[in-house]
Amino acid sequence: MVQYNFKKITVVPNGKDFVDIILSRTQRQTPTVVHKGYAISRLRQFYMRKVKYTQQNFHEKLSTIIEEFPRLDEIHPFYADLLHVLYNKDHYKLALGQINTARNLISKIAKDYVKLLKYGDSLYRCKSLKVAALGRMCTVIKRIGPSLAYLEQIRQHMARLPSIDPNTRTILICGYPNVGKSSFMNKITRADVDVQPYAFTTKSLFVGHTDYKYLRYQVIDTPGILDRPFEDRNIIEMCSITALAHLRAAVLFFLDISGSCGYSIAQQAALFHSIKSLFMNKPLIIVCNKTDLQPLDGISEEDRKLVTEMKTEAMKTVIGQGGEPENEEGVLLTMSTLTEDGVIAVKNAACERLLNQRVELKKKSKKMNDCRNRFHVALPKPRDQKERPPCIPQAVLEAKTKQAEEEKKRKTEKDLEEENGGAGVYSASLKKNYILASDEWKEDVLPEILDGHNVYDFIDPDILLRLEELEREEGLRQAEEEADDFEMDGEELSPEEQEALAEIRKKKNLLIQQHRMKKSTAESRPVVPRKFDTDRKFTTKRMGRQLSTLGLDPSLAINRARSKSRGRKRERSVERGEADGGDTMDIDGNQESKKLRLRSMSRSRSRSRPPITEVVPGEGLKDSAQKSYSYIETKAPVLWETFHWKDGQALRHEIKLCSGGERSFTFSIFAALMFSDIDVDLVARRLQQLLPLPKTGLPPLPQPTIPTVLKPGLLPPFPSIPNLSSAPKVTLPPLSSFP
Amino acid sequence: MRIEKCWFCSSTVYPGHGIQFVRNDAKIFRFCRSKCHKNFKMKRNPRKVKWTKAYRRLHGKDMTQDSTFEFERKRNRPERYDRNLAENTLKAIKKIDKIRSDRASDHIKNRLKTGKVQRQKEARKQLEQGIHLVKAPLALAQDSSLHLPKIKVNVSQAQTEENRPMEE
Numbered sequence: 007m008v009q010y011n012f013k014k015i016t017v018v019p020n021g022k023d024f025v026d027i028i029l030s031r032t033q034r035q036t037p038t039v040v041h042k043g044y045a046i047s048r049l050r051q052f053y054m055r056k057v058k059y060t061q062q063n064f065h066e067k068l069s070t071i072i073e074e075f076p077r078l079d080e081i082h083p084f085y086a087d088l089l090h091v092l093y094n095k096d097h098y099k100l101a102l103g104q105i106n107t108a109r110n111l112i113s114k115i116a117k118d119y120v121k122l123l124k125y126g127d128s129l130y131r132c133k134s135l136k137v138a139a140l141g142r143m144c145t146v147i148k149r150i151g152p153s154l155a156y157l158e159q160i161r162q163h164m165a166r167l168p169s170i171d172p173n174t175r176t177i178l179i180c181g182y183p184n185v186g187k188s189s190f191m192n193k194i195t196r197a198d199v200d201v202q203p204y205a206f207t208t209k210s211l212f213v214g215h216t217d218y219k220y221l222r223y224q225v226i227d228t229p230g231i232l233d234r235p236f237e238d239r240n241i242i243e244m245c246s247i248t249a250l251a252h253l254r255a256a257v258l259f260f261l262d263i264s265g266s267c268g269y270s271i272a273q274q275a276a277l278f279h280s281i282k283s284l285f286m287n288k289p290l291i292i293v294c295n296k297t298d299l300q301p302l303d304g305i306s307e308e309d310r311k312l313v314t315e316m317k318t319e320a321m322k323t324v325i326g327q328g329g330e331p332e333n334e335e336g337v338l339l340t341m342s343t344l345t346e347d348g349v350i351a352v353k354n355a356a357c358e359r360l361l362n363q364r365v366e367l368k369k370k371s372k373k374m375n376d377c378r379n380r381f382h383v384a385l386p387k388p389r390d391q392k393e394r395p396p397c398i399p400q401a402v403l404e405a406k407t408k409q410a411e412e413e414k415k416r417k418t419e420k421d422l423e424e425e426n427g428g429a430g431v432y433s434a435s436l437k438k439n440y441i442l443a444s445d446e447w448k449e450d451v452l453p454e455i456l457d458g459h460n461v462y463d464f465i466d467p468d469i470l471l472r473l474e475e476l477e478r479e480e481g482l483r484q485a486e487e488e489a490d491d492f493e494m495d496g497e498e499l500s501p502e503e504q505e506a507l508a509e510i511r512k513k514k515n516l517l518i519q520q521h522r523m524k525k526s527t528a529e530s531r532p533v534v535p536r537k538f539d540t541d542r543k544f545t546t547k548r549m550g551r552q553l554s555t556l557g558l559d560p561s562l563a564i565n566r567a568r569s570k571s572r573g574r575k576r577e578r579s580v581e582r583g584e585a586d587g588g589d590t591m592d593i594d595g596n597q598e599s600k601k602l603r604l605r606s607m608s609r610s611r612s613r614s615r616p617p618i619t620e621v622v623p624g625e626g627l628k629d630s631a632q633k634s635y636s637y638i639e640t641k642a643p644v645l646w647e648t649f650h651w652k653d654g655q656a657l658r659h660e661i662k663l664c665s666g667g668e669r670s671f672t673f674s675i676f677a678a679l680m681f682s683d684i685d686v687d688l689v690a691r692r693l694q695q696l697l698p699l700p701k702t703g704l705p706p707l708p709q710p711t712i713p714t715v716l717k718p719g720l721l722p723p724f725p726s727i728p729n730l731s732s733a734p735k736v737t738l739p740p741l742s743s744f745p
Numbered sequence: 746m747r748i749e750k751c752w753f754c755s756s757t758v759y760p761g762h763g764i765q766f767v768r769n770d771a772k773i774f775r776f777c778r779s780k781c782h783k784n785f786k787m788k789r790n791p792r793k794v795k796w797t798k799a800y801r802r803l804h805g806k807d808m809t810q811d812s813t814f815e816f817e818r819k820r821n822r823p824e825r826y827d828r829n830l831a832e833n834t835l836k837a838i839k840k841i842d843k844i845r846s847d848r849a850s851d852h853i854k855n856r857l858k859t860g861k862v863q864r865q866k867e868a869r870k871q872l873e874q875g876i877h878l879v880k881a882p883l884a885l886a887q888d889s890s891l892h893l894p895k896i897k898v899n900v901s902q903a904q905t906e907e908n909r910p911m912e913e
Contacts, residue, residue, distance in 0.1 A: 440826075447828045454746045456838055458757050462747075463817045464841075465824055465834050473837045476812060480844050487851060497865050499872070502892040507868055509893060510875035557884025557894025 012164035015074045020158065021151030025144045028063045032056060032140075042129040053136040054123045060140055061116030064147070068109040075102055075157065084172045084252035088211075091244040093160050101153040101160075108150045115142045168213040175364065176224040176253050177216075177356050178288075180246055180281075181260030182274050183230025184267035186295040188212075189343040190260070191227040194353045199227055205268070206230060209242050211249055218357035226255070233277040250281065256289045256360035258352070259320075261313070263340075264299035271305070275312040282319055289359035290320045291339060293352055298342040313338070753781035753791050755798035808852040813845040 019027060036059050040052050078086045078095055089098065119139035126132035170176075179187045183205035191199050195214025200207050212227040228246030232239075239247065250257070261274055278292075294302050294313070305313070320337045339355060341348030368374050419434055426432035437448050454461055466472070499507065527533065534540050546564045553560035620630060627633045749758045752774045764782050766774045776782040784794065791799040801807040816837075824830070876891055884894040 442826055444828070447826060450826065450828060450831070452826070452831050453835075455748055455759075456835060457842060458748060459817060459838055459842070460748050460819075461834060461838065462823075463819055464838050465820070465830065466816075467824070467830065469816075469830075469837050470833055472816065473840060476816075476841070476844060479812070480847075483848075483851075497862070497869075499865070499868060502890075503872060506876065506879060506891055506893050507872045509879045510872065513878040514875065553881070554896050555894070556879065556881040557887075557896075558881045 012076070012161075012167060015161045015164065016070055018071055018154050018158040018161055020155050021148050024067070024147050024154065028060060028067070029140065029144070031063060032060045035059065040129065044129075046127065049129050049132050050123055050126055053126070053132040054120050056136050057116055057119050057123065057139045060143060061112055064112045064143060065109055068105050068112075071157065072102060072105055072109070075161070082172045082252075084170070084248065087248040087252060088167070088245065089164075091241055091248055092163065097156070098160065101156050104150050104153045105157070108146050111146050112143045115139060115146070168211055170211065170213050170226060170249075170253075171224060172253055174224055175221060175357075175360055176226060176255035177258060177353075177360065178226050178228065178249060178253060178255040179258045179260060180228050180231060180250060182262065182267055182269050182277060183207075183232070185230070185260040185262040185274075186267075186343050187230070187260050188227055190258075190293075190295070190341075190349065190352075191225060193343055193346060193349050195225050197225075197227070206242065211245055216353065216357075218354065219361070221357075221361070223357055223360070224255075226253070231277060231281065233273060233280060247281075247284070250284045254288070256291065256356045256363075257285055258356055259285075259290065259292050259316075261292060261294045261316075262296055263294045263302060263305060263309075264296045266296060266299060271309040271312055275316060278316050278319070289356070289363050291337060291352070291356055291359065292316050292320050294338070294340040296342060296344070297340045297347065298345050302340045749775045751775060751777035751781050753777075753785055753794075753797060755791075806853070806856070808849045811845065811848055813841055813848065816841050 036056050037052065040049060042049075044052075075098075076085070076089070078089060078098065081089075086095075089095070116139065119135055123132055123135050126135055179191060181187055184203070184207075188199040188208050189201050191197055191212065191214055192201065194216045197212055197214030199212050199214075206229060208227060208229045210229065214225045214227070216223050216225055226249055228249055229242045231243050231246055234243075236247075259278060261271065262269070263271070265271065292313075302313075317338045339348060339352050341352050343349060423429060423432050423434065440448050442448060452461065536544070546567050549567065550560035550564050553563060618633070621627055621633055625633075627636065746760045748760075750756070751758050751763065753776060756777050758775055758777045763775060763777045764779070766776070766782075766785075768774070774785065776785065784791075791797040792803050794800055798807065802809045872891055876885065880894050888894070
């Protein structure tokens with residue numbers, strides 16, 4: 007079924023807007039630049055294109071208008087009538103006709119001017135031709151401006167028309183104004199129609215939908231009809247008349263029993279009779295409304311008579327249709343929309359009547375046969391008269407009955423929940439139905455995690471056995487471990503040894519550190535030599551401490567060190583004398599060395615050294631004479647050089663060359679020699695002559711005698727200059743010969 | 746609720762900790778903390794990262810094979826609850842744990858034993874060779890043990906007199 011929808015008609019622009027739209031489009035969509043220097047064909051083409059484009063657009067738009075507006079001949083007569091009632095058929099057709107002519111005119115104009123443009127000889131001429139063409143088209147449109155406006159209005163109104171499907175099941179509600187049609191409509195459908203106390207509240211048709219027996223019914227609410235001759239009716243009433251006339255629907259004629267609509271039953275009856283011709287072939291139901299104000303039984307005799315008359319008319323229609331005389335209740339119904347009393351009954355009755363009528367009609371029509379051919383219910387052909395009902399086994403029947411009983415008896419969890427306080431208070435025990443070896447275990451809680459392990463990973467039926475095995479193994483292993491450990495101990499260091507080791511390591515580290523420091527600073531930084539002792543750390547106390555930590559008795563070393571150092575005070579020497587005890591040499595030797603020391607002031611010393619011939623214990627020599635001899639033996643060539651005879655100056659020179667130590671050493675040597683058996687008078691005398699001796703302190707030299715002991719090799723005779731190379735080696739008597 | 750193992754460092758991941766990463770091939774990687782997660786994202790191999798259990802096991806630092814590991818196995822079939830079994834299991838877990846940790850520590854001790862022996866030998870040698878730095882040969886001759894020498898302190902008369910009042 008075509009759904010009549012007038013909402014899809016495009017907007018009809020008014021004349022001015024129409025022109026504007028088309029012209030601007032032309033300007034935008036066609037090329038705009040042209041110069042008079044172009045070739046003439048190009049110019050002509052340019053302007054022709056514009057004219058044609060404009061004409062095409064006009065044609066398109068006007069065609070859409072003409073096509074979209076419905077043609078009254080081609081639509082359902084209901085709509086045709088409705089549109090006629092609303093908008094006047096003639097005007098409508100005229101307007102559309104004008105649009106059509108406009109379209110044709112514009113085509114003609116375009117054609118003509120294109121023909122002219124073909125022969126335009128200059129830009130100006132072509133341009134003016136184009137201007138003329140467009141101008142004429144626009145005037146045409148301007149002339150049909152009012153039609154366009156009219157059509158636009160119609161379009162807007164049509165869009166608001168209710169979409170009534172003329173072919174479907176429809177229920178039509180009619181009657182005088184204010185009888186309760188719209189309120190009934192509101193009750194049975196979802197339509198929200200205005201219900202007001204004044205007449206003609208409903209000014210046009212309203213559609214609602216309702217359902218009955220799985221089918222959808224249209225319910226059409228009409229404006230009230232007054233009892234007037236046909237010609238005098240206004241548009242609004244004509245709407246409802248049209249609907250009544252053309253729609254194949256069930257008609258509900260509303261009757262206001264109470265008369266509160268302002269019209270008496272007589273008037274309403276009169277209306278009924280005047281339009282009863284419209285109720286031909288339509289299931290008619292007379293509905294007495296507003297029974298809450300006035301029940302049907304309470305009306306006057308005359309009214310009752312009128313009503314009965316109407317009923318008979320309605321009955322006629324019934325009889326006229328189905329052939330079966332309906333019961334009377336199907337024709338006259340009472341209800342009250344206010345109390346909703348009987349509303350549904352009315353609706354049902356109307357729907358039922360309509361449905362029956364439609365089915366009847368369909369049955370009679372050819373289509374029905376086509377449908378019927380498609381249905382077929384297959385039944386097995388009975389071969390004898392024996393009854394064969396369906397066979398249900400006894401057990402199933404019993405089970406069914408039992409289940410039914412159980413359903414009633416069993417207490418559900420929901421009931422339990424409700425008993426114990428409802429959903430928020432009671433929580434069902436999920437462990438209730440567990441199947442376990444003992445029922446006491448049902449509520450047991452087993453921890454899932456223990457000490458960083460998952461308990462479920464350890465569960466095993468024979469865990470005890472395995473555990474026992476494991477423990478046995480462990481016992482064995484432990485015993486082995488102990489045995490092993492026992493063997494191991496014994497090689498450890500004792501605590502004292504560990505102490506010693508720690509000390510050793512410390513000392514080693516210290517040495518390494520010092521060495522590294524020394525190594526790194528040796529070339530870069532000048533270091534104060536140790537003998538200056540700027541930090542005053544080389545003291546005897548320190549030495550004593552160090553020696554005692556090494557396990558030695560430091561007292562001896564301290565004494566020695568102190569005795570060796572230069573005395574600062576007189577008391578010191580006295581002390582030392584006391585302290586020395588038995589560990590000293592000959593007193594003379596001591597004294598002598600002291601004298602010699604005092605003598606050697608020609609050269610200042612920061613520290614005085616003992617004479618070379620002084621015996622130091624530990625060297626392995628017995629006395630100073632021995633020491634002197636040893637020196638002579640080792641240093642004889644040097645001595646020789648010192649004393650070789652040249653002229654005095656040379657000798658002196660030579661003597662000066664040797665260090666002070668050598669000189670004093672020579673003295674001490676000779677002093678020693680003097681006190682031994684070796685006679686070195688001559689030597690001494692000579693030395694006296696040669697060397698500047700200090701006046702004091704020297705011992706008196708004995709008279710010089712030519713030494714007989716001295717071998718001729720020791721000293722050459724005067725005054726020959728010895729030849730060094732020929733000088734034989736000095737051979738002294740061996741030291742062991744001396745006491 | 747299950748305790749899982751971190752994929753990277755193999756430590757235990759308690760519920761509510763760490764991050765789980767599911768790769769497109771549906772393999773799940775669980776991490777105990779962002780350190781492991783970030784290491785994983787850097788594509789580091791846990792077998793090469795020193796502080797992980799995987800490294801330690803691979804390089805023999807920790808115990809790898811032991812019968813105590815057999816006790817803890819993920820079982821997919823649930824057992825029917827039995828109170829006695831549950832009790833025994835809980836007690837057993839503690840014992841097994843103790844045994845396992847003992848064995849692990851023994852393993853480490855054994856591993857370190859050779860080093861210890863070597864160090865002791867070295868120490869002894871060092872002591873013997875270096876005793877001359879702390880003990881004079883004279884002292885060593887007198888007392889041939891390898892201990893530090895006793896320091897002799899001179900006690901003067903004055904000191905003994907001072908002590909007397911105390912003795913009284």
